[in-house]
Structure formats: C-alpha cells, structure tokens
Amino acid sequence: MGNKLTDLRDTRFILYEQLNVEELCEAPRFQDHSRETFEMIITAAEKLAVNEFEPVNSAGDKIGCSWQDGKVSVPEPYREPFKKFCEGGWMNMQEHESVGGQNVPFCLHYACNAMFFAANHSLAGYMGLTHSAAKVIELYGTEEQKRKYMMPLYEGRYAGVMDLTEAQAGSDVGAVRTRAVKNPDGTYSITGGKIFITGGEQNLTENIIHILLARIEGDPEGTKGLSCFVLPKIRVAADGTPGEVNDINCSGIEHKMGMKGSATAVLNFGDNGNCIAELLGPERKGIQVMFHMMNEQRILVGMQGMAQAGTAYLHAVDFAKERKQGAAFGRAGTEQAAIIAHPDVRRNLLWMKAYTEGMRALIFYTMYCMDWETVTLNKDEKQKWHDLVEILTPICKAYCSDKGFDTCVKSIQVHGGYGYCHEYKVEQCARDSKITSIYEGTNAIQALDLFGRKIRMKKGVAFTALLNGMKATVGQARGVRDLSPYAAEMEKGITALEYLTTELLAATAEDDSFLAHSWASPYLEIVGDVVLGWMLIWQAVIAAKKIENSNGDENYYTAKILTAKFYASSLLPAVYGKILAIRKNDRSLLQMTDALFMQS
Numbered sequence: 001m002g003n004k005l006t007d008l009r010d011t012r013f014i015l016y017e018q019l020n021v022e023e024l025c026e027a028p029r030f031q032d033h034s035r036e037t038f039e040m041i042i043t044a045a046e047k048l049a050v051n052e053f054e055p056v057n058s059a060g061d062k063i064g065c066s067w068q069d070g071k072v073s074v075p076e077p078y079r080e081p082f083k084k085f086c087e088g089g090w091m092n093m094q095e096h097e098s099v100g101g102q103n104v105p106f107c108l109h110y111a112c113n114a115m116f117f118a119a120n121h122s123l124a125g126y127m128g129l130t131h132s133a134a135k136v137i138e139l140y141g142t143e144e145q146k147r148k149y150m151m152p153l154y155e156g157r158y159a160g161v162m163d164l165t166e167a168q169a170g171s172d173v174g175a176v177r178t179r180a181v182k183n184p185d186g187t188y189s190i191t192g193g194k195i196f197i198t199g200g201e202q203n204l205t206e207n208i209i210h211i212l213l214a215r216i217e218g219d220p221e222g223t224k225g226l227s228c229f230v231l232p233k234i235r236v237a238a239d240g241t242p243g244e245v246n247d248i249n250c251s252g253i254e255h256k257m258g259m260k261g262s263a264t265a266v267l268n269f270g271d272n273g274n275c276i277a278e279l280l281g282p283e284r285k286g287i288q289v290m291f292h293m294m295n296e297q298r299i300l301v302g303m304q305g306m307a308q309a310g311t312a313y314l315h316a317v318d319f320a321k322e323r324k325q326g327a328a329f330g331r332a333g334t335e336q337a338a339i340i341a342h343p344d345v346r347r348n349l350l351w352m353k354a355y356t357e358g359m360r361a362l363i364f365y366t367m368y369c370m371d372w373e374t375v376t377l378n379k380d381e382k383q384k385w386h387d388l389v390e391i392l393t394p395i396c397k398a399y400c401s402d403k404g405f406d407t408c409v410k411s412i413q414v415h416g417g418y419g420y421c422h423e424y425k426v427e428q429c430a431r432d433s434k435i436t437s438i439y440e441g442t443n444a445i446q447a448l449d450l451f452g453r454k455i456r457m458k459k460g461v462a463f464t465a466l467l468n469g470m471k472a473t474v475g476q477a478r479g480v481r482d483l484s485p486y487a488a489e490m491e492k493g494i495t496a497l498e499y500l501t502t503e504l505l506a507a508t509a510e511d512d513s514f515l516a517h518s519w520a521s522p523y524l525e526i527v528g529d530v531v532l533g534w535m536l537i538w539q540a541v542i543a544a545k546k547i548e549n550s551n552g553d554e555n556y557y558t559a560k561i562l563t564a565k566f567y568a569s570s571l572l573p574a575v576y577g578k579i580l581a582i583r584k585n586d587r588s589l590l591q592m593t594d595a596l597f598m599q600s
C-alpha cells in the first residue's frame with residue numbers, strides 16, 4: 001500500500017512509460033542522472049513528505065499564523081521539516097551545479113514537488129516562492145546581488161517573496177503606486193504598501209528577500225513604467241554580513257479560509273523614510289523580470305491544484321472501500337456493502353481518477369517540454385518546446401486549479417458528513433486548494449492570456465503545434481482496435497475545438513469582441529477538457545501495448561484504459577454542450593447593463 005499523498009505508480013508511469021524521461025539523461029546537462037538516481041530522489045522525497053510535511057499539516061492548519069507588533073509567527077511545527085528540506089538540497093535540486101543544484105530534470109523535480117504540496121500546501125508554498133526569487137536573481141541580478149541574495153535563498157537561509165499586489169492593483173498590475181526614488185549611491189528609497197504577500201513576514205528564516213514591483217519617480221503610468229527591485233528585510237553588506245533592519249512594517253496578516261499556516265502579510269514600506277532597495281534588471285523592465293517569477297509560479301500553482309486533487313482522490317478511494325452503507329446495488333436485503341459498490345460513488349471515483357491522472361500527466365508533460373527546451377541545441381526544436389510551454393502554462397494554471405478544487409469537493413461528497421469534518425483531511429484539501437484559482441493571476445486573467453494572446457501568438461503557430469500533437473496521438477489510438485471508437489471521440493473533440501477557435505477569433509475582429517471575450521474562461525475550460533483527453537488517450541495507447549506482458553501490473557493498465565474510455569465517452573462530450581452555448585451567440589449578456597444587476 002502506497003502513501004495517501006500521491007499515486008507513485010502513476011507518477012512512474014508518466015515519467016518512464018509515457019514520457020521516457022531517461023532519454024533526457026543523454027543530454028550533457030542531465031548526464032549524471034539515470035533511472036536509478038531518479039528513483040533515489042523520488043523515494044527520498046516521499047520519505048520527507050510522508051514523515052515530515054504531512055504530520056504537521058493539520059497542526060499547521062489549526063495553529064495558523066499569528067501577528068503581534070509587526071512580527072509574524074508561523075506554526076512552530078513547521079520549523080523542523082523546513083530545516084530538513086533545506087539541508088536536503090531540495091530548494092534548488094533542479095538548478096545547475098554552478099549554483100549548488102543537482103541538475104535534476106524539471107519533470108522529476110515536479111514529481112517530488114507534487115508530494116510536498118499534497119502533504120502540506122502552506123509549508124511547501126514558502127519554498128516555492130523562495131526558489132523563484134533566487135532564480136530571478138540568478139537571471140537578472142548583478143554578481144554582487146547573486147552573492148548576497150541568490151545563494152542564501154537557494155540554501156533556504158533566506159526566504160523569497162513576491163510583492164506585486166496593492167489594494168488598487170490586483171489583476172491590474174499596472175496600477176501599482178509603490179514609488180522608488182534613486183539615491184546618490186545607486187540604491188532606491190521605497191515608499192508605499194503591498195497587500196496579500198505570501199510569507200511577507202515570518203520567523204522561519206534569517207532574512208526575507210522581497211522581489212518588488214515599484215515605479216521609479218517620473219516613470220510613466222501603467223506596466224511600462226514599472227521596475228523590479230530586491231528589497232531585503234535585513235540589509236546585507238557586500239561581503240554578506242547582515243546590517244540594519246530595513247524600514248518595512250508588517251501591519252497585519254489576513255485571516256483566510258485555507259492555507260492557514262501561510263502568512264499572508266500587509267506591508268508598508270518607508271514609513272520612516274528609510275526603506276532601501278536595489279534595482280533588479282533594467283529600469284522600466286520590471287514586468288519582463290517579474291514574468292520569469294510569475295511563469296514559474298503559474299505552473300507551480302496548477303501543480304498545487306493537481307496535488308491536492310491527487311491526495312483527496314486517494315483518501316476518497318480508501319474511504320469508499322471502508323465505509324459501509326446500504327446493500328450493494330440490486331441486492332436489497334443483504335448485509336451492508338462498502339459504498340464503492342454504489343453506482344454514484346463509483347462514478348464519482350472514476351471522475352476523480354480521470355481528472356487527477358490527466359492533470360498529473362499535463363503538468364509533468366509541461367515540465368518535460370521545459371526540460372527539452374533547456375537542453376536541446378537545435379534552434380527550431382528549442383522554439384517548438386518553448387511555444388508548447390507558453391501555450392500550456394495558462395491551461396496548467398487555470399484548468400488544474402479549477403478541476404483540482406472540484407476534485408477536492410467531490411472527495412468531500414464521497415466522504416458524506418465525515419468529509420465536512422476536520423478529522424478527515426479532505427475538507428482542508430478543498431480549503432487549501434481554493435486559492436489556486438485566485439493567486440498568480442486569477443483564472444480569468446489566465447483565460448485572457450490564452451484567448452487574447454497565446455492562441456494568436458506567431459499567427460497561431462503554437463496552437464497549431466498543440467493541435468498537431470493531439471492529432472498524432474489520436475492517430476496512434478485509432479490503430480489500437482479496442483481504443484478506436486474512443487479515438488474517434490477525441491478526434492471529434494479536437495475538430496470541434498479547432499472550429500470554435502476560428503469562430504471566436506473571427507468574432508473578436510468584428511463588433512462582437514466584448515461577447516467573444518466573455519467566453520474566454522469557458523473557452524479555456526474547453527481547451528483544458530480536450531487537452532486532458534489527449535493525455536488520457538495517450539496513456540491508454542501505452543497501457544494497451546503493455547498489458548500483454550504486464551507481469552502482475554495488469555490491473556493498473558486495465559484501469560488506465562478504462563479511465564481513458566470513460567473520459568472520452570462520458571466526460572469529454574460535455575464540451576459539445578459548452579461549445580453549443582457559445583455558438584448560440586445569444587446577446588443577453590450584452591443587454592444586461594450594470595443597472596440591471598442592481599435590484600435593491
């Protein structure tokens with residue numbers, strides 16, 4: 001019996017049987033790796049997640065974070081697992097050895113990350129942001145900044161945070177008002193405030209490094225006038241010694257529905273005129289610099305949704321096999337059967353299995369594309385992988401966070417009344433996962449990114465590449481007798497998506513642009529539905545080949561095939577209803593003025 005955090009058999013199937021990640025080891029960057037080292041890493045990550053992260057998950061939720069006089073305490077039980085995570089070199093395992101990393105492929109790294117986030121979303125969140133902050137300094141920092149900040153971040157002695165949001169600047173990042181004034185010594189004095197900053201103040205690390213967006217005095221309004229800064233909580237001298245405490249005041253933390261062990265801080269900068277930051281990257285290029293951090297975080301957030309779904313599903317299966325209620329279907333009068341015997345429960349479980357495994361494959365595949373983008377020397381190949389990552393990023397973020405939450409809710413339902421109670425993990429999964437559709441750019445913003453930018457990118461080249469990838473897999477599935485009708489279902493879905501995309505793009509060029517954009521979120525969901533089907537039918541093709549010589553693994557492959565069939569025939573067809581709703585071109589939404597919403 002495996003752990004109840006993630007299905008490692010499924011993780012291994014994706015890595016070794018679907019993606020053949022060992023092929024990556026032929027690239028010089030990954031040459032020190034092999035399946036053996038991958039397995040050592042996965043086993044060690046499982047141990048850390050199961051033995052250290054998971055046991056303090058519920059305690060962290062109950063204790064929460066506390067604020068007093070500007071200081072924030074995180075749940076005390078987090079301290080030890082955080083230390084072990086840093087000492088184990090997990091923070092930068094995917095980085096190059098020149099910065100202390102272990103050159104681990106991104107897809108492997110995410111296989112581990114999925115366990116950490118499933119085990120403890122709040123705790124793992126501190127690490128995720130710290131890595132991103134270090135990475136952006138590695139990419140844009142001066143040599144001195146790298147020495148002072150990057151290495152202590154990668155080592156986990158410092159924590160990194162991302163300061164974008166202000167009261168008037170949430171989705172509208174260009175509305176940032178925090179100001180920077182250049183000092184004679186080249187540093188900048190910061191004044192302003194940020195809200196909702198994850199880990200903006202905490203007592204886990206020696207220092208906190210803020211990656212901050214602000215506007216240099218005199219620079220234009222909007223995103224074009226924003227610059228990026230490194231703002232340490234405690235200033236650091238060129239030789240790395242800690243100096244004066246910066247003028248950053250944490251005036252409070254938020255009280256949230258979930259992620260209670262994660263400190264969400266309200267910060268004021270420069271109340272005493274002494275908040276000193278350093279420019280990161282060129283002036284007025286803050287958005288480009290920050291995008292590196294945001295893009296990494298977006299896939300990570302999709303993964304968080306998937307991770308919570310993965311553990312919620314495993315808990316549901318266990319519960320459904322244990323909990324007895326009513327006689328088995330069609331056997332009235334017999335003794336109580338486990339609820340998994342009831343048609344509705346079974347359908348719920350298969351629904352959860354399909355989404356969970358499809359999302360897991362999608363996230364790992366996206367990281368695998370990133371791996372090939374990193375190592376391939378061929379320019380066209382590099383571009384191809386890059387384009388795939390670009391187009392898949394908003395889908396990973398939005399689709400996996402929405403479906404991740406839905407899966408957690410479904411798990412509560414399978415648990416009945418127990419699912420609504422603290423004693424069972426799944427209600428925390430739902431509370432913790434809800435944030436994933438909101439932070440890192442709400443899912444509406446992801447939908448606009450996909451619909452307004454990514455599918456049009458380079459005259460649709462990336463989108464066409466995605467469609468072609470799906471069509472190629474469906475072609476293979478057609479050749480597998482047992483799968484052929486399901487491949488036909490998938491083909492229909494892909495064609496419908498292709499037509500819909502053309503129609504919506506035409507509508508945006510005409511007067512119907514507002515109406516077309518109102519469909520951006522449902523459009524992203526439709527793309528996600530089809531992409532998920534792609535992942536599952538791809539897996540079924542492999543399972544169908546392997547089942548003959550499965551050496552005792554027959555049940556796994558059989559379930560894989562049945563899951564793909566169920567998805568293609570019972571879930572995917574919902575896209576036609578969604579497409580029909582868009583095609584109706586109904587104009588009620590346009591006629592619904594602001595005033596009509598105000599009934600009181």
Ligand SMILES: Cc1cc2nc3c(=O)[nH]c(=O)nc-3n(C[C@H](O)[C@H](O)[C@H](O)COP(=O)(O)OP(=O)(O)OC[C@H]3O[C@@H](n4cnc5c(N)ncnc54)[C@H](O)[C@@H]3O)c2cc1C
Nearest residue numbers: 162163164165170171196197198264438439440441442444
């Ligand atoms: C727990 C938590 C942790 C967070 N951590 C961080 C952090 O570490 N760093 C940080 O900088 N921020 C952080 N945030 C802030 C988070 O990124 C924002 O909440 C998010 O970007 C949305 O901004 P907002 O809350 O102001 O909502 P708004 O922007 O006001 O959005 C409200 C609603 O309007 C919709 N909307 C807004 N504009 C548009 C548009 N143009 N088109 C379509 N729909 C639109 C949104 O989708 C949403 O449904 C965190 C928030 C929370 C709750």
